[in-house]
Amino acid sequence: MNARDTVLARLRAALAGAPPTVPVPPGEHRRQGDLPPGHPELVDLLEHRLTDYRAEVHRVAEAAVADTIAGILTAAGAAAVVVPPGLPTEWRPGPVEVVVDDDLPADRLAGLDGVVTAAAVAVAETGTIVLDAAADQGRRVISLLPDLHVCVVRPDQVVATVPEAVARLTPGRPLTWISGPSATSDIELNRVEGVHGPRRLHVVLTDG
Amino acid sequence: MRRTFLGMPATAPRGVGHLRGDESFPAAARKALGDAQLRRNLRHATTTIRAKSGAVIGEVPDWQELRAAGRAIKSDTMARLPELLEQLEAAVTGAGGTVHWATDAVQANRIVTDLVRAAGADRVMKVKSMATQEIGLNEALEAAGIEPVETDLAELIVQLGRDKPSHILVPAIHRNRAEIREIFLREMPDVDAALTDEPAALAAAARRHLRRTFLSTKVAVSGANFAVAETGALAVVESEGNGRMCLTLPETLITVMGVEKVIPTWDDLGVFLQLLPRASTGERMNPYTSMWTGVTPGDGPQQVHLVLLDNGRSAVLADAVGRQALHCIRCSACLNVCPVYERTGGHAYGSVYPGPIGAVLSPQLTGVADNASLPYASSLCGACYDACPVMINIPELLVHLRSQAPHPRSEAIAMAAAAYTMDHPRLYAVAQRAAGLGRVAGPALPPPLNGWTASRDLPAAPPQTFRQWWSENRSES
Numbered sequence: 001m002n003a004r005d006t007v008l009a010r011l012r013a014a015l016a017g018a019p020p021t022v023p024v025p026p027g028e029h030r031r032q033g034d035l036p037p038g039h040p041e042l043v044d045l046l047e048h049r050l051t052d053y054r055a056e057v058h059r060v061a062e063a064a065v066a067d068t069i070a071g072i073l074t075a076a077g078a079a080a081v082v083v084p085p086g087l088p089t090e091w092r093p094g095p096v097e098v099v100v101d102d103d104l105p106a107d108r109l110a111g112l113d114g115v116v117t118a119a120a121v122a123v124a125e126t127g128t129i130v131l132d133a134a135a136d137q138g139r140r141v142i143s144l145l146p147d148l149h150v151c152v153v154r155p156d157q158v159v160a161t162v163p164e165a166v167a168r169l170t171p172g173r174p175l176t177w178i179s180g181p182s183a184t185s186d187i188e189l190n191r192v193e194g195v196h197g198p199r200r201l202h203v204v205l206t207d208g
Numbered sequence: 209m210r211r212t213f214l215g216m217p218a219t220a221p222r223g224v225g226h227l228r229g230d231e232s233f234p235a236a237a238r239k240a241l242g243d244a245q246l247r248r249n250l251r252h253a254t255t256t257i258r259a260k261s262g263a264v265i266g267e268v269p270d271w272q273e274l275r276a277a278g279r280a281i282k283s284d285t286m287a288r289l290p291e292l293l294e295q296l297e298a299a300v301t302g303a304g305g306t307v308h309w310a311t312d313a314v315q316a317n318r319i320v321t322d323l324v325r326a327a328g329a330d331r332v333m334k335v336k337s338m339a340t341q342e343i344g345l346n347e348a349l350e351a352a353g354i355e356p357v358e359t360d361l362a363e364l365i366v367q368l369g370r371d372k373p374s375h376i377l378v379p380a381i382h383r384n385r386a387e388i389r390e391i392f393l394r395e396m397p398d399v400d401a402a403l404t405d406e407p408a409a410l411a412a413a414a415r416r417h418l419r420r421t422f423l424s425t426k427v428a429v430s431g432a433n434f435a436v437a438e439t440g441a442l443a444v445v446e447s448e449g450n451g452r453m454c455l456t457l458p459e460t461l462i463t464v465m466g467v468e469k470v471i472p473t474w475d476d477l478g479v480f481l482q483l484l485p486r487a488s489t490g491e492r493m494n495p496y497t498s499m500w501t502g503v504t505p506g507d508g509p510q511q512v513h514l515v516l517l518d519n520g521r522s523a524v525l526a527d528a529v530g531r532q533a534l535h536c537i538r539c540s541a542c543l544n545v546c547p548v549y550e551r552t553g554g555h556a557y558g559s560v561y562p563g564p565i566g567a568v569l570s571p572q573l574t575g576v577a578d579n580a581s582l583p584y585a586s587s588l589c590g591a592c593y594d595a596c597p598v599m600i601n602i603p604e605l606l607v608h609l610r611s612q613a614p615h616p617r618s619e620a621i622a623m624a625a626a627a628y629t630m631d632h633p634r635l636y637a638v639a640q641r642a643a644g645l646g647r648v649a650g651p652a653l654p655p656p657l658n659g660w661t662a663s664r665d666l667p668a669a670p671p672q673t674f675r676q677w678w679s680e681n682r683s684e685s
Contacts (some may be wrong), residue, residue, distance in 0.1 A: 001214050001215065002309075003308075003309040003310060003311050003315055004309040005215075006214050006215060006309075006311050007293075007309045007310075007311055007467065007516065007518045007522070008290050008293070008294070008309075009214070009215030010215060010216060010217050010218060010311075010518060010522035011217075011289050011290045011293075011467070011518075011522050011525060012290050013215055013216050013217055013522070013526070014217040014522045014523070014525035014526035015287065015289070015290070015525065015526075018287060018528065024280045024281055024284040024472075025280060027273060027276060027277035027280060027479075028270070028273040028276070028277075029270045029273040029274045029276075029277050029479065030269070030270045030273075031478075049492065053491075053492075053495075103506070106423050106457055107423060110419070110423060123493070125267075125492065126492040126493035127492060127493065128493045133504070133507055139506065139507045139508075140452070140455075140456045140498075140507055140508055141456050141457065141507075141508070144449065144452050144453065144456055161478075162478050162481050162482050162493075163475070163478030163479075163482075165478075166474065166475060166477050166478040166481070167475070167478070171436070171438075171439035171441055171474045171501065172303065172439060172440075172441070172501045173501075173504075174498075174499065174500050174501075174504050174507055174508060175497075175498070175499040175500075176452065176496065176497070176498055176499075177481075177493070177496065177497035177498075177499075178495065178496060179491070179492070179493040179494065179495050179496075180495050181495065182447070182448055182449040182495055182496070183447050183448065183495045184361050184362075184411055184447055184448045185378065185447070185489065186360075186361040186362035186365070186378055186380055187361070187380075187385055187388055187407040187410055187411070188249070188252065188253070188384055188385055188407065189252070189253050189256045189257065189378065189381075190407040192407045192408045192411045194408075194411065194412075194415070195361060195411050195414065195415055195447075195448035195449055195450070196359075196415055196418065196419075196422070196448050196449035196450045196452075196453055197448065197449025197452060197495070197496060198449075
């Protein structure tokens with residue numbers, strides 16, 4: 001018997017005599033929140049939760065996104081940033097060097113000061129943004145190596161609960177769930193922002 | 209000689225991995241209890257996490273319904289484990305990944321070592337993983353001339369300090385900042401000599417130390433928190449970004465996962481991604497969760513392997529009561545509420561799985577005889593059951609396993625003698641009078657019964673038995 005057959009045979013033997021399986025009852029937990037996606041109160045809650053975990057939040061009109069991003073990058077002293085190929089061109093910050101990711105090597109990405117991406121969905125209750133590697137978010141690595149991540153979220157992407165986000169996401173895509181900047185509590189349980197991932201996270205919440 | 213039939217449930221083999229301690233729990237605990245620094249660190253840590261976790265659990269209106277859903281999904285998973293694993297295998301393979309099966313630690317270590325060699329690497333970077341600690345993967349890799357680099361900050365502290373993890377979630381919980389600074393100054397070749405013991409400075413030192421490793425290492429080894437049978441997605445939940453580095457940057461990714469980590473459907477993630485962070489770190493959501501399904505062309509590792517590990521889990525599954533220990537999602541909430549863990553720390557349990565869940569999981573994985581003292585490492589207070597986000601009835605399991613633990617011959621002889629005595633009223637009266645005289649003997653029993661009184665006083669027998677009182681006060685009027 002090969003290892004696969006052995007493991008499966010052992011597990012089947014372990015279950016021999018067990019009562020026949022019954023389907024899991026659906027359960028009474030919430031599948032969605034009280035407010036529909038994009039509700040202004042949800043966007044407020046998302047802002048509060050993000051801020052609580054040390055992300056910086058900017059509420060701006062859609063037309064002001066590029067200026068807002070430029071302001072964030074300039075204030076942070078960022079000279080060159082990477083963007084995914086599908087980032088809306090009108091979001092590209094003017095005064096900063098913009099490098100469009102084209103399979104850039106990791107060393108090159110690690111030398112850039114920041115990254116600007118869109119998001120796939122955001123969870124208000126937990127203060128989470130999820131990236132799914134679509135064209136406006138790019139490869140996973142580009143939002144990992146630069147030290148500053150600017151992420152633009154539209155109101156229709158904001159859902160109340162985790163189950164709603166799971167239902168919206170496409171299984172099979174590489175997903176990164178982000179809740180605040182990189183952090184650790186490994187030293188005496190003091191939360192320290194910034195270990196290996198981006199040490200600063202800015203979320204730009206647009207009005208539509 | 210004991211015969212092992214290949215297809216029958218089997219416990220984890222001896223001589224490999226970290227499921228068995230060198231000494232019994234009482235002996236190890238006695239040493240830990242003498243370490244005042246350890247006890248201070250532990251009490252601070254467990255108290256802090258309890259408060260954080262309680263606060264964010266209080267925000268969730270349907271927490272009890274979520275716990276019930278978590279339990280229902282896990283018990284359904286265990287009942288259908290073989291077919292779910294086959295479904296997972298097909299989904300991962302269909303997405304370009306390669307699935308391997310390992311009956312035990314020895315096989316799993318060999319599979320990983322061979323894969324690393326085939327990739328032409330002499331170094332691997334590791335995401336914190338209980339399964340690879342359980343099988344002793346680091347030792348196996350080192351024996352094969354491959355350097356394993358732990359990238360989780362706490363695991364790095366443990367590895368650099370040539371130490372053992374003492375907590376599932378925060379393995380360096382037994383070290384304070386001054387000790388960590390000393391370890392870094394001693395072990396990091398490029399460290400700034402002016403390093404302070406501020407947690408932020410220590411974290412920054414780890415960032416600099418590991419950055420080059422992340423960018424230049426071609427193979428990573430991870431565990432998995434969840435594997436979705438329906439879609440083939442694997443998930444790793446973390447905080448620092450070291451997980452993202454290991455899951456994204458290398459050419460080859462090898463994930464070692466206990467078979468019980470599979471969950472049936474994509475939607476089930478919506479339950480567990482709420483339960484785990486709030487019960488574990490006391491956060492609404494941990495900073496980073498990564499999910500990947502086989503290979504994504506042009507994004508992340510292009511060689512993706514999944515090693516499905518038995519190593520005693522089939523033996524746990526075979527016990528209809530004990531099976532629920534496999535529901536564990538490794539949140540460590542039961543450690544943080546346990547009065548025994550808070551005083552002894554994790555090392556006393558001997559196994560990589562400490563605390564209440566370790567006391568019921570380790571003896572089942574190894575066979576109770578090899579971890580016979582662990583089911584007694586508890587006061588049965590029940591706090592672990594209340595804290596468990598998937599409602600594992602740990603007290604019930606402890607009692608169940610105590611009944612299976614080997615009992616000393618002296619105990620059986622004493623019990624038989626007691627039964628005979630109680631069956632014979634005259635003998636019983638004599639014995640009771642003798643016990644009364646025993647009051648002069650003091651609070652300890654003589655050998656071989658002194659084990660019982662080593663950690664508790666023998667209650668003083670009353671000056672008069674009930675039967676004596678009855679005959680003096682109520683007997684035949």
